[in-house]
Amino acid sequence: MEKRFNVFGVLIALLFVAGFIATSVQEAEAVPSFAKKYGTTCSACHSTWPMLNATGRSFKENGYKFPGVQDKDTAISDDLYLGKAFPISAVLTARPYDEKKSGDRKLRALHEAELISAGIIYKNVSGFLELEAEDETGFNVEIPTAALTYNYSGLFNLQFSYSDMLLADPYDTYSSRVLTRGKYSVIDQAFGGADGGGKLRSSRQVLAVYGRPVSNVFYTVGLSGVAGDAEGEDAKNIHARVAVDVVPNIMVGLFGVSGQWNDTTSGLTRDFRRLGLDFQADYNDFRFMGVFLGAEDDTNTAGVTENNNAWYLQALYVVSKNSSPWIVPLIRVDSYEKNDGAADYSELTLNSSYYFTQNIKAIAEYWTQVDVPDTVEKDNRLTVQISAAF
Numbered sequence: 001m002e003k004r005f006n007v008f009g010v011l012i013a014l015l016f017v018a019g020f021i022a023t024s025v026q027e028a029e030a031v032p033s034f035a036k037k038y039g040t041t042c043s044a045c046h047s048t049w050p051m052l053n054a055t056g057r058s059f060k061e062n063g064y065k066f067p068g069v070q071d072k073d074t075a076i077s078d079d080l081y082l083g084k085a086f087p088i089s090a091v092l093t094a095r096p097y098d099e100k101k102s103g104d105r106k107l108r109a110l111h112e113a114e115l116i117s118a119g120i121i122y123k124n125v126s127g128f129l130e131l132e133a134e135d136e137t138g139f140n141v142e143i144p145t146a147a148l149t150y151n152y153s154g155l156f157n158l159q160f161s162y163s164d165m166l167l168a169d170p171y172d173t174y175s176s177r178v179l180t181r182g183k184y185s186v187i188d189q190a191f192g193g194a195d196g197g198g199k200l201r202s203s204r205q206v207l208a209v210y211g212r213p214v215s216n217v218f219y220t221v222g223l224s225g226v227a228g229d230a231e232g233e234d235a236k237n238i239h240a241r242v243a244v245d246v247v248p249n250i251m252v253g254l255f256g257v258s259g260q261w262n263d264t265t266s267g268l269t270r271d272f273r274r275l276g277l278d279f280q281a282d283y284n285d286f287r288f289m290g291v292f293l294g295a296e297d298d299t300n301t302a303g304v305t306e307n308n309n310a311w312y313l314q315a316l317y318v319v320s321k322n323s324s325p326w327i328v329p330l331i332r333v334d335s336y337e338k339n340d341g342a343a344d345y346s347e348l349t350l351n352s353s354y355y356f357t358q359n360i361k362a363i364a365e366y367w368t369q370v371d372v373p374d375t376v377e378k379d380n381r382l383t384v385q386i387s388a389a390f
Contacts, residue, residue, distance in 0.1 A: 042358035057170035063126030063151035185334035192297025194272035198227020205232030216245040266300035306340035
């Protein structure tokens with residue numbers, strides 16, 4: 001018998017959970033450490049948490065400090081109270097309902113726990129550290145992101161990190177700063193697998209420079225190892241990224257990477273390339289964004305390559321209450337190819353976020369595969385998720 005979701009029952013349960021939490025936290029205006037440190041709100045940097053607005057992008061590029069602000073607690077060597085000099089935040093995520101057509105319903109009462117610390121270490125040196133534990137890995141603590149950055153000027157900054165390839169990029173088009181359970185197709189596919197079998201969002205060793213030669217142009221250039229290689233052995237991946245604010249609140253960008261992976265299984269050195277075109281546009285309370293990415297990978301057969309494309313388009317609308325996000329409906333279409341373009345997949349994500357406060361939210365999301373190869377059965381998934389940052 002085909003497995004179906006009891007959508008009505010889930011929605012009733014979600015409303016019950018939302019009502020309970022709302023009555024519990026509506027008076028609690030706890031804010032994460034950055035907002036508390038600088039005496040502001042989450043909405044100062046986030047159009048809708050965790051996505052960044054123009055102020056948030058500037059704050060990130062400037063080494064977690066607002067431009068022109070003199071921070072009295074910058075030097076950890078002079079003040080070892082890290083909670084004062086180096087903000088520490090925690091993010092807890094629960095999935096009280098998570099059911100996939102191809103799998104069993106799961107009660108993920110606690111799905112993920114994160115500790116995030118970032119800020120100025122000394123003068124122009126800033127750092128970022130994320131510790132993560134989630135149910136899929138048995139709550140083993142991992143370090144998906146760690147970075148040390150020398151913030152020399154608006155034009156030139158030097159970053160050393162174990163992170164995704166585009167950690168320095170302040171825009172959200174290639175970022176894991178998503179409002180949905182799933183990630184964008186362009187960063188969540190391994191394509192031909194010549195990048196160590198990893199994805200653009202996979203952690204790796206990265207040495208990058210970034211900055212703005214003029215106020216409306218952002219660039220980053222870097223050298224990195226293949227996905228998942230914690231030691232960056234024989235790193236040969238070169239990536240470049242430029243993003244141009246053609247007018248305020250509208251960005252158009254280019255991204256490219258060319259690299260090599262020494263495949264010990266086949267004994268071949270496999271080249272790979274990624275080339276992407278992206279945009280991000282804010283209009284009143286709407287945000288539109290998308291990426292088209294082409295991928296070329298050497299296969300594990302000498303002289304044979306495969307080409308696959310991926311793209312997504314996403315639109316969201318922010319309904320505000322008291323100048324803060326309240327309800328954020330979102331729709332996204334993802335498309336990607338596998339097997340040298342022979343297998344086409346397309347997916348639809350319908351998501352709605354409800355913000356109890358600026359840093360506590362719940363989402364209800366329905367994801368479904370719209371088109372799959374003839375040999376693959378279509379899948380879908382319904383998720384209720386609650387996240388709190390403090």
